[in-house]
Amino acid sequence: MAAPDDISAEDKLIARFFQPIAIHPGALGLSDDAAFITPPPDCDLVLKSDAIIGGVHFLPDDAAQTVASKALRVNLSDLAAKGARPLGFLLSLALPAGIDDRWLTNFAEGLRSDSVLYGCPLFGGDTDRTPGPITVSIAMFGSVPVGTMVRRAGAKPGDRVFVSGTIGDAALGLAVRKGKDWKLSEAQRQHLVARYLLPQPRNALAEAVRKHASAAMDVSDGLAGDFAKLCRTSQVGASIAVERIPLSDAARVVLAADPAMRETALSGGDDYEIVCTVPAAKAESFRAAAQTANVAVAEIGEIVAGEGARFLASDGETLTFKRAAFSHF
Amino acid sequence: MAAPDDISAEDKLIARFFQPIAIHPGALGLSDDAAFITPPPDCDLVLKSDAIIGGVHFLPDDAAQTVASKALRVNLSDLAAKGARPLGFLLSLALPAGIDDRWLTNFAEGLRSDSVLYGCPLFGGDTDRTPGPITVSIAMFGSVPVGTMVRRAGAKPGDRVFVSGTIGDAALGLAVRKGKDWKLSEAQRQHLVARYLLPQPRNALAEAVRKHASAAMDVSDGLAGDFAKLCRTSQVGASIAVERIPLSDAARVVLAADPAMRETALSGGDDYEIVCTVPAAKAESFRAAAQTANVAVAEIGEIVAGEGARFLASDGETLTFKRAAFSHF
Numbered sequence: 001m002a003a004p005d006d007i008s009a010e011d012k013l014i015a016r017f018f019q020p021i022a023i024h025p026g027a028l029g030l031s032d033d034a035a036f037i038t039p040p041p042d043c044d045l046v047l048k049s050d051a052i053i054g055g056v057h058f059l060p061d062d063a064a065q066t067v068a069s070k071a072l073r074v075n076l077s078d079l080a081a082k083g084a085r086p087l088g089f090l091l092s093l094a095l096p097a098g099i100d101d102r103w104l105t106n107f108a109e110g111l112r113s114d115s116v117l118y119g120c121p122l123f124g125g126d127t128d129r130t131p132g133p134i135t136v137s138i139a140m141f142g143s144v145p146v147g148t149m150v151r152r153a154g155a156k157p158g159d160r161v162f163v164s165g166t167i168g169d170a171a172l173g174l175a176v177r178k179g180k181d182w183k184l185s186e187a188q189r190q191h192l193v194a195r196y197l198l199p200q201p202r203n204a205l206a207e208a209v210r211k212h213a214s215a216a217m218d219v220s221d222g223l224a225g226d227f228a229k230l231c232r233t234s235q236v237g238a239s240i241a242v243e244r245i246p247l248s249d250a251a252r253v254v255l256a257a258d259p260a261m262r263e264t265a266l267s268g269g270d271d272y273e274i275v276c277t278v279p280a281a282k283a284e285s286f287r288a289a290a291q292t293a294n295v296a297v298a299e300i301g302e303i304v305a306g307e308g309a310r311f312l313a314s315d316g317e318t319l320t321f322k323r324a325a326f327s328h329f
Numbered sequence: 330m331a332a333p334d335d336i337s338a339e340d341k342l343i344a345r346f347f348q349p350i351a352i353h354p355g356a357l358g359l360s361d362d363a364a365f366i367t368p369p370p371d372c373d374l375v376l377k378s379d380a381i382i383g384g385v386h387f388l389p390d391d392a393a394q395t396v397a398s399k400a401l402r403v404n405l406s407d408l409a410a411k412g413a414r415p416l417g418f419l420l421s422l423a424l425p426a427g428i429d430d431r432w433l434t435n436f437a438e439g440l441r442s443d444s445v446l447y448g449c450p451l452f453g454g455d456t457d458r459t460p461g462p463i464t465v466s467i468a469m470f471g472s473v474p475v476g477t478m479v480r481r482a483g484a485k486p487g488d489r490v491f492v493s494g495t496i497g498d499a500a501l502g503l504a505v506r507k508g509k510d511w512k513l514s515e516a517q518r519q520h521l522v523a524r525y526l527l528p529q530p531r532n533a534l535a536e537a538v539r540k541h542a543s544a545a546m547d548v549s550d551g552l553a554g555d556f557a558k559l560c561r562t563s564q565v566g567a568s569i570a571v572e573r574i575p576l577s578d579a580a581r582v583v584l585a586a587d588p589a590m591r592e593t594a595l596s597g598g599d600d601y602e603i604v605c606t607v608p609a610a611k612a613e614s615f616r617a618a619a620q621t622a623n624v625a626v627a628e629i630g631e632i633v634a635g636e637g638a639r640f641l642a643s644d645g646e647t648l649t650f651k652r653a654a655f656s657h658f
Contacts, residue, residue, distance in 0.1 A: 008554070026373075028480065028488075031562050033546050034377040034409045036478045039368045045353075049419040049468055050364040050455045078362045090378040092466040094422065126379045128386075132461010137421040139378055139468030149365045151357065217362050225337070233360050 013127060015323065016102045019218060024088060024121040026140065035086060035123035043143040046084035049075050052093075054133035064103045066285065068110025068199055074220065075140040076118050077201035077272040081218035083150040083210025084142030086118055091125035094135040118203055144210060154215040155234035155277035159303040162286065164202045164274045164295055166248040167223050171196035171268020172261065188250035195248075199272035205297070208289035209276055217277035222267040222312060224321045227275050231309045234277075234320040238309040240301035242266070267321045277303055308313045346433045352585040353417060364452035366416060372472040375413035379403050379552060381423075383462035393432045394405035396465065397439025397527055402547065404469040405447055406530035406627040410547035412479040412539025413471030415447055415532065420454035423464040446530055473539060483544035484563035484606035488632040492616065493602045493624055495577040496552050498524035500597020501590065511586045524577075528601035534565035534626070537618035538605055545605035551596040551649045553640060556604050560638045563606075566636040569630035571595070572649060595635075595640065596650045603632045606632055 014030050022030045026037045039045060052071050072089065079086055115121050121141070173196030174178075176189055184192070201218075209216050215234050219226050223245070230232070231238050245266065247255065252289055254261050278286045283299065290297040311319040348359045355366045368374060380398045384387055394597045401418065408415055449469070451466050499510075502525030505518055510653040513521070530547075538545050544563050548555050552574070560567050574585065574595065583590050612628065619631070621627040 008550075011558075028482075032411075032481050034375050034411045034413070034478070036373045036375050036473070038373050038475055044365045044367050045470075046365050047419055047452050047470075049421045049453065049466075051421045051423060051457055053423060053457055053459050053467065055463075082361075082363045082365075084363070088376075090376055091467050092378045092380045092468070093379060094382060094464055099466055104470075111454050123376050128380055128382055130382050131384055132382075132423075132459055132464065135423060135459065135461065135464055137378075137380065137464075137466040137468075139419050139421070141374075141376075144365070149363070153357075154409055186613070212365075221337075229340075233453050244562055250391070267346065296479065323543075 003325060010127060013104070014053045017108040018122065020113065021108055022122045024123060027121065027123045030124060036124065040143050042146050042148055044146050046079060046082050046142040046144055046149055048075050048078045049137060049139040050078070051137035053135050053185055062197065064106035065110035068107045069114050069198055071136040072111065072114045073199040073272065074122070075138045075202045076120065076203055077218040078198060079127045079140060079142040080201050080203040080206045081150070081209065081216045081274045082144070083148060083176050083206050083216070084117060084144045084253055085206065086120035086140065086142045088123045089138050089140040090123055091123065092137040093127045094130035094132070095127065096130055096132065096134060099134070148210055150209055150213050150216045151214055152217050152230045152233035155230060155236050155303045156214055157303050157305045158277070159214050159277035159279055160299050161238060161240060161284045161301040161303065162276050162278055162297045163223065163246065163300055164205055164221070164297050165272055166246045166251065167219065167273060168251050168265025169248050170270035171264050172251055172254050175264065180253045184250060184253055188253060190281060191248060191250045199270065201272050202274050202295050204293045205274060205290060205295040208286060208293055209274060212278050212282045212286035212289065213276035214279055218271045219271040219275050223271065223275065224267040228309045230275065231307065237303055237304045237306035239304055240309060240311045242311050243314045244298060244300045246296065246298040263321055313324065339456060342433070344412045345351060346437040347451065350444065351451045353452060356450065356452045359453060366452065369472050371475050373475050373478055375408060375411050375471040375478055376475055377404050377407045378466060378468040379407070380464060380466035382464050391526065393435035394439035397436045398443050398472050398527055400465040400467050401443045401449070402528040402530045402601065404467045405449065405532055406528060406547040406549065408471040409530050409532040409535045409538050410479070410538065410545045410603045411473070412535050412545070413473045414535060414629060415469065415471045417450045417452045418467050418469040419452055421466040422454065422456045422460070423459035424456065425459055425461065425463060428463070452475050464531055464558045470477035477539055479538055479542050479545045481544055481546050481559045481562035484559060484565050484632045485543055485608070486565060486632050486634045488543050488606040488608050489612045489628050490567060490569060490604065490606055490630040490632065491626045492548070492552065492575065492604045492629055493534055493626050494529070495575045495580065496548065496600055496602060497580050497594025498577050501580055501583050502591045504593065513579060513582055515520055516640035517582055520577060520579045525599055528599065530601050531603050533622045534619060534624040535605055535608065537615060537622055539617040540601060541611045541618065542605035543608055548600040548602045548604050550598045552600065552604065554595040557638045559565060559604065560636065565628055566633045568633055569638060572643045573627060573629045574624065577629040592650055594654035
């Protein structure tokens, strides 16, 4: 009798749930030990990894499809801010006992739908059992023309500061989810909670950022702290007009009812917007490119010599934040 | 007063332990949201991720430096088997409370020394707190000349089957660590345990594999099961002479004392050797290239038409294995 060549349960899991969505030829149907891709000519690769962990970055009862989307989108957001086009990703998945077929089916569907939506195919990865919580680590790679990745460093005095979308919705949405009310309408509640649950990375803005921005980063740990990092890396200061920071209608209602939540909105996490600096001479062109990309951008301030990102309220007061940015440690 | 721009504890951890080892210019000193690399001309990228988890892939009291090395080397082994040269890696690290500076210092030193040894620099990654065990996920990328990644598919009847190094040491080393004795000398014990603790990936053999092999994979989940996968993907069978499978002196002592351990040696995991198939006309050239690379290779059998990898003992009996390969599920 021949040696058994039964397909292992691990291989069966991969074949059943992930092979159908690994449609790029270089993924080899997940039937090999590695994948391959021919990089676009004259491009740099942009490399990023980020993990989300059950009980830390998502709640245990979050829908599996949303967990998959969130894992991908937090990485897609970084690529967008660096001006990069997604090429694909690897998935490293650690699963506790008790994860059932239904969860895996929904998780794979989340990966599939977003990999199509963002043009970012699954190339490979690994699955393991863990005695800990669900851990989803994504390594994502994208491309930019050689030498054009937009960095945190590069902002110069006189550059205009832009931010995409609206700020603070996700942090307020988490508070809503934990029981805060503020007499919001149901639509406003849903808007804020959805912004917490599912990032909307601004990949449509990536090319405009790459062609115009002197520096950029995604806003994932709070605008105040993240923008302070950009200023520090660029060795510049900034003057931000707080009343020009774009807020959703729902966030405006919250801040009108509870002004102390301004700090939560400006220093809470999970915005997944882009903050970037654009030389004054390119600002109009950037606005036009953003409009073409159908992504709202707002000019919120200016880079200045020196250090420190000052957030100025309409009464001229400079805001201070207890905790400028989220940190796990 | 300006908004605070204190460096977060997370950023401090990265700056203290990992920034000093991220010496590639494209890593940007880990001070940005992503890294970049200009891929070599006319190359395909080879992509691989694999994670190791405390209590699953390593024991809680394993030295941090060894944990780091193991995390890197399990991925390096895959690159070697695919014929690829390492370009670099991303690290996704989830840490429970209680990990101290000493552990992180030693872990970073393990990454640093292996990144130098294997020419595989750290490009970036992420750190998170986890309520679960230490989870180290590595995403590694390498390069091969366009179209030359060696796959599991490609073995043809008549091809010779080669394996590098020795087989079974790590599985026997784990048994030794759990208390088995077999009257081994101290040197023999240490040899087996070291083979379990620290893979020795055959990256020196990568170019020889790429230039000669019709199919290849690394042996990480047991020779019997892994080679069966290669045969299945190549849609061929094979005849393997068990007495030609290379064993260390220590493994020979164990198998002489306890013949039942042959199954453990041939179907246990963690070998991190390469099994490959080489067209008969290239076999001598492959042997010479392996000798130049200073990696021992042994011819253990031949690919045949049909299906099933038969492991034949010297008495003509075909071995069967209870569990051909390790699986986490």
